[in-house]
Structures are given as C-alpha cells and as structure tokens.
Amino acid sequence: MATGFFTDTTLCIGCKACEVACKQWNELPSDGFEFTGNSYDNTSELSGTTWRHVAFVEQMSVDPEGGLHDRWLMSSDVCKHCTNAGCLEACPTGAIIRNEFGAVFIQPDVCNGCGYCVVSCPFGVVDLIEKFDPEGTHYNLASLSESRLDSKQTAVQQSGGVAGKCTLCYDRQKVGFVPACAKACPTESIQFGDLDELRARAKARVETLTERGVEATLYGADDVGGGIGSLNAFFLLTDRPETYNLPAQPVLPSTRQPAGYTAAAVAAVGLALAGWMIFRNA
Amino acid sequence: MPNLPPNPDDALMGAASRNGRTEAVVPTYYERPMLKAPHWEWNVVTYLFLGGVMGGLGLIQLLAHPERDDERRLKRTARYTAFILAAANPAILITHLGKPERFLNMMRIVKIKSPMSLGVWGLVFYSGAAGANVVRELAVDGVLPRWMRFVAPGFMAPAQALLGAFTAGYTGVLLSATANPFWGSGKRHIPAASVCSGLASASALASLLSTLEGNHAAVHKLERLEMVAGAAELLVLNDFKRASGEYGKPFFEGKRGERLRTYTVLAGTLAPMALNALGQMVKLPKPIDAVRTTVASVLTLVGGYILRDSLIEAGKASARDPKAAFRQPR
Numbered sequence A: 001m002a003t004g005f006f007t008d009t010t011l012c013i014g015c016k017a018c019e020v021a022c023k024q025w026n027e028l029p030s031d032g033f034e035f036t037g038n039s040y041d042n043t044s045e046l047s048g049t050t051w052r053h054v055a056f057v058e059q060m061s062v063d064p065e066g067g068l069h070d071r072w073l074m075s076s077d078v079c080k081h082c083t084n085a086g087c088l089e090a091c092p093t094g095a096i097i098r099n100e101f102g103a104v105f106i107q108p109d110v111c112n113g114c115g116y117c118v119v120s121c122p123f124g125v126v127d128l129i130e131k132f133d134p135e136g137t138h139y140n141l142a143s144l145s146e147s148r149l150d151s152k153q154t155a156v157q158q159s160g161g162v163a164g165k166c167t168l169c170y171d172r173q174k175v176g177f178v179p180a181c182a183k184a185c186p187t188e189s190i191q192f193g194d195l196d197e198l199r200a201r202a203k204a205r206v207e208t209l210t211e212r213g214v215e216a217t218l219y220g221a222d223d224v225g226g227g228i229g230s231l232n233a234f235f236l237l238t239d240r241p242e243t244y245n246l247p248a249q250p251v252l253p254s255t256r257q258p259a260g261y262t263a264a265a266v267a268a269v270g271l272a273l274a275g276w277m278i279f280r281n282a
Numbered sequence B: 001m002p003n004l005p006p007n008p009d010d011a012l013m014g015a016a017s018r019n020g021r022t023e024a025v026v027p028t029y030y031e032r033p034m035l036k037a038p039h040w041e042w043n044v045v046t047y048l049f050l051g052g053v054m055g056g057l058g059l060i061q062l063l064a065h066p067e068r069d070d071e072r073r074l075k076r077t078a079r080y081t082a083f084i085l086a087a088a089n090p091a092i093l094i095t096h097l098g099k100p101e102r103f104l105n106m107m108r109i110v111k112i113k114s115p116m117s118l119g120v121w122g123l124v125f126y127s128g129a130a131g132a133n134v135v136r137e138l139a140v141d142g143v144l145p146r147w148m149r150f151v152a153p154g155f156m157a158p159a160q161a162l163l164g165a166f167t168a169g170y171t172g173v174l175l176s177a178t179a180n181p182f183w184g185s186g187k188r189h190i191p192a193a194s195v196c197s198g199l200a201s202a203s204a205l206a207s208l209l210s211t212l213e214g215n216h217a218a219v220h221k222l223e224r225l226e227m228v229a230g231a232a233e234l235l236v237l238n239d240f241k242r243a244s245g246e247y248g249k250p251f252f253e254g255k256r257g258e259r260l261r262t263y264t265v266l267a268g269t270l271a272p273m274a275l276n277a278l279g280q281m282v283k284l285p286k287p288i289d290a291v292r293t294t295v296a297s298v299l300t301l302v303g304g305y306i307l308r309d310s311l312i313e314a315g316k317a318s319a320r321d322p323k324a325a326f327r328q329p330r
C-alpha cells in the first residue's frame, strides 16, 4: 500500500508542531538560533536535518479603490516522495531506495556523501548533513537520547557528511504509527494515509473550497509534469506554487540524459575522425 | 479601513497577482533559493577535468601508429600518462567523500540512470584497459617478460579509446542531467564541450610531455589535434551562450563570464591556437620551439581547468536563483 501526505495549506495555522515533532522523533539537531525577519519563518528551508519547514507568506495590498486586502498563507513543506524521484535515480550507491510504503528513503549506512542527490532533486529538498562539530552551536541536548548524551551527538550527526531528508517516518510506519508530523498537527493540515484515499479527499476539499469562493488548486496530486509524475506528498494551495517556493515547472533530471550522451558521442566521433585524418596524413 | 500606501513587497510576495489587481512579476519566497547548491569544490572540479584529459589520451593512444617511430613513442607516453591519471582519480574523489571506504559504496551497484554510477564504472574499466595497455608497453620495452604483451591484445587500444570517449563525455552529462537550471540548460552543450575540452587538454598534455622527451615530430600532429578540438570547443560554447539564454547568465556574464572569456577562451584556447598555428607555419629554432609548445600547452590545460571550475561555480550561482529554479529547462 502506498502511503503519503496531503498537506492542506488552508488549514495550517503556522504552529510548527510538525517541525518540532519531526525534530524530536528523528533526533535531528536544532538549526541554531537565527531571526530572518521573513514573517514567522525562522527555519527558512528544508535541509539535511530539517525535514518539515513551515513557510509563512504575508500578503497585504490596497486596491485602486482603497480597499485593504490581506492574507496570511502558511504551508508545511516536506520531501515530495516523487513517483519518479530525481534523487533516487541519481544516487550512485543505491543508498536511496523506494520502500514498501512507496516512500523514497535514504539508507544512511550506504550513503557515501557524494552529494549527487542534492543537485538532482527538482524541489531542492535533500541536503548533506553537516559533519558533527563539537564546538558549534548546532546541536540540541534536549533532543538526545540517554545513550548519546556522552558524545553530545544525535544519531544523525554520528553519520554526519551523508545525505538527509524526510523518511516519511519509515520506522513509525513499520509499527503502524502515523508519521510524527501528521500526528502532531492540531488542525489536520497534514493528513497521512493511503494515497488513493488522500487524493479523493483532496479533490473533494477543492470542490468545497471552490463553492465557498476560495481559489484552490492541488499541487502534485496528479502528474506535475517534466517526467516526475505525481507526488506522494502533495499540497492544496491557494496561490501560485512559486509563492510557497515550489517550482511551477519541475523537470526530472534524467530526462536530459539521452540528449547529453548523444551530444557527447557526436562530438567524440567528429573529433576522432579529425584526429584520424591528422595522423594518417602526417 | 485606512488607506495604506502600496506595499513595496507586493510584487515580491505575489500578492498583487491575486484578486484581479495589477499583474505582478513571478513571486519568490523572500528571494530565498529554491534549490540546493552543489557541495562541490576543487576535488570534484579536478575529478571532472582529469576525466576529460584521460578520455582524450584514450583517443591519442589509439591514433598513434605503432610503426612510425615518433608515434610509437607518443603511444607509450599517452598510455603511461593515461594510466597514472586513471589511478589518481579515485584518490581525488575520495578526498571529496572523506573516507576511502566510501568509494567502495559506489561499487555495490551499476545504475544506468545515474551518470555518477556509470561514470565510476567507466573509470574502473578505463583503468583496466589503460593498465593492460601499460603492461603491453612494458612488455614491448622488455621491462616485463615479452609474453606478457598478450595481456593486452590488439582490441585493447580501441577499447581504451571508446571508454575514454565515455569518461570524457559523462563528465558533462553528470552536470547537465541534474536539477540545476544552468547545467540543465546545457543538456547538449555541456557534454559536447566536455569532450572537446578534454581532447584539447589531452593533446596539450601529450605535446608537453613529448616536448620534454624531444619527440618533436609527434608534437606537430598533437598541436593540430589540439587546434581542432579547441575550435570545436569554442563553437560549442558560442552556441551554448545563444541557447542557454537567461539560464546561462551566471556562466557567461559578470565576473565568471569575464574569467571564462579571459582564461578559457582567450588565454586557454585562442592564444594556444595562435602559438600552434605559428608552429605549423614557421620552423622555429628548437629551443624556442620548445618554449612555444610548453607555453601553449600550459595555457590550454589551465583553460580547460577553468572551464570546469566555471561550470561548477556557475551551477552554484544558478541554484541560488529561485526564478531560474521555478521553470527548469526541459
């Protein structure tokens, strides 16, 4: 059974419970303490050690008649667990696999830290986990289990230098639990479940919202184009995808390989012929 | 409601595109990057550069005819050099990965869809072919017993050339088949330029070594090859500039563009071309000619390295541009 997330951004209240629940369950170190000035978003982005990220978009403007319009969009971003995943295709070690729940999972003990998945994700999700820096402020003792208190490293930091991203709570799913973020979300903005069911629910939700006069679209419930297919973590949005830092036109990187290898072969054959003439005539 | 002045952030946040008001430019999320930039430094640049040089040497060792004295010596030099580079490259990759064992993780699988995986296997097989051909050279030279030349039967020479074309070409596909908008915009150009630049650098290295050996007859042919490869590289880069448009700006414009034009185009290709053309037309006294070849070769090699470095650096800049990332090139 393929499972996934349906993130309904109209229900998100920006509490960041998902971010915290994810950090705690997965023993991810903190991101440090930094104020960005970008609304309430001090997390900024998904990273090797941040697997849920709540985006905040404050929209305020005045129309020509002087009417004030304001809106506050919040959306919890996550790895999309793509049907055709750029990261999975690119990984040269086979560290990235598709598991029995249809999720894209990185095996940290197999990953060699080459970083090729990082440049192959069309959504900018996966990143390398910083190597553990005992002098740095980038760890959070509160998130450590007893057994690791001595070394002051989380499990993830122990394997520092490898790639990290959302696992769709593989370990929790294995024992029949709901992923930590979905469990913690107080408004059911993050819904977890069987993908077919989620898609049906999402489509019904769009209809309801449309009836109420809200422009709502689904991102990733169906094929997003570019060869990627649908996303196992899809979103209900009320503005264009770019507003939430999602690509309007993502492309699966491997679709460019045939053209690349062909161009290289043409160049090689041409130069080989030229070389043959130069050396034969000499 | 108070009549607030228009919010200058409207365009940025995409607010104005809603509710039928002024159509705004594409919104970004606080101008934050959408994609992650590559974590690649000098080691990956060197890995890709040497992949190209090695590939070019694969062709040169095939072209050199074993029955002409100068080419016979060239063949040997090309083979030794190719093998040394092929042996050094995994070590360079390991400096990037951090631990030697991590290189072995790549040997777990062969993945057709991953240029990184195929490339490593290409490198392994190339090293095998290059190693066999080196054994043959040693056996022919009498360093090893003569019968050992059968370690590398005749087909090993074209095999090394074919694998070489692959190692040079995949270094381009490795970049162009990623989600990076600039790299992706060069899906044909970057691989083609990698092959051309690889052969130009390989010819330069071979002429440099042949000059040191005093094998001037071979240098003459190598320099012609270098000129052809360099000209092809310039044609490809020129067309790349046209085809990549907005996506190509981090590479072709600004500081990186200037560096590319100075070091790769002018000093790295046009200058050595002129020097090589001079060498073809006038017969200079031997010591002066040796200096001319050396300068031309070093310039070409530096230009080739800067080309790879510029590709990586422009990729980093491109990843930081959310607007390019929102519409990824097909």
Ligand code: SF4
Binding pocket: A079, A080, A081, A082, A085, A086, A087, A088, A104, A120, A121, A122, A123, A124, A125, A126, A165
């Ligand atoms: S969103 Fe990126 S990291 Fe997640 S599965 Fe897709 S390609 Fe991989």
Ligand code: SF4
Binding pocket: A090, A091, A092, A093, A094, A095, A096, A106, A110, A111, A112, A113, A114, A115, A116, A117, A118, A162, A163
């Ligand atoms: S960094 Fe790890 S997971 Fe990513 S491509 Fe390399 S080996 Fe695979």
